[in-house]
Amino acid sequence: xxxxxxxxxxxxxxxxxxxxxxxxxxxxxxxxxxxxxxxxxxxxxxxxxxxxxxxxxxxxxxxxxxxxxxxxxxxxxxxxxxxxxxxxxxxxxxxxxxxxxxxxxxxxxxxxxxxxxxxxxxxx
Numbered sequence: 001x002x003x004x005x006x007x008x009x010x011x012x013x014x015x016x017x018x019x020x021x022x023x024x025x026x027x028x029x030x031x032x033x034x035x036x037x038x039x040x041x042x043x044x045x046x047x048x049x050x051x052x053x054x055x056x057x058x059x060x061x062x063x064x065x066x067x068x069x070x071x072x073x074x075x076x077x078x079x080x081x082x083x084x085x086x087x088x089x090x091x092x093x094x095x096x097x098x099x100x101x102x103x104x105x106x107x108x109x110x111x112x113x114x115x116x117x118x119x120x121x122x123x124x
Contacts, residue, residue: 044118051120
């Protein structure tokens with residue numbers, strides 16, 4: 001039984017730095033994408049709530065926009081406004097939808113553009 005040198009196993013400092021860099025970049029991307037996605041889910045929830053209201057069943061745009069405005073204020077929705085909203089009739093149901101893009105600056109001159117299409121219609 002000789003006293004030879006044991007090979008060291010584990011992560012080198014440079015390997016650790018690369019892993020930390022990737023984790024930090026992933027976290028930053030997650031933080032930057034959180035706001036646009038949370039706004040999208042909030043808008044979708046509000047569209048469904050407005051479409052379910054009895055006064056929306058008539059399809060009267062003015063009534064729907066009044067209901068939208070109160071929800072938008074409460075939920076602090078700033079991504080879209082009333083002009084971006086489309087109201088259509090699907091049989092007896094009113095469908096409220098919108099289509100918009102959000103530009104998320106990542107770093108320097110690189111940005112991520114995400115297209116959103118919230119709707120009050122259920123997923124098929």
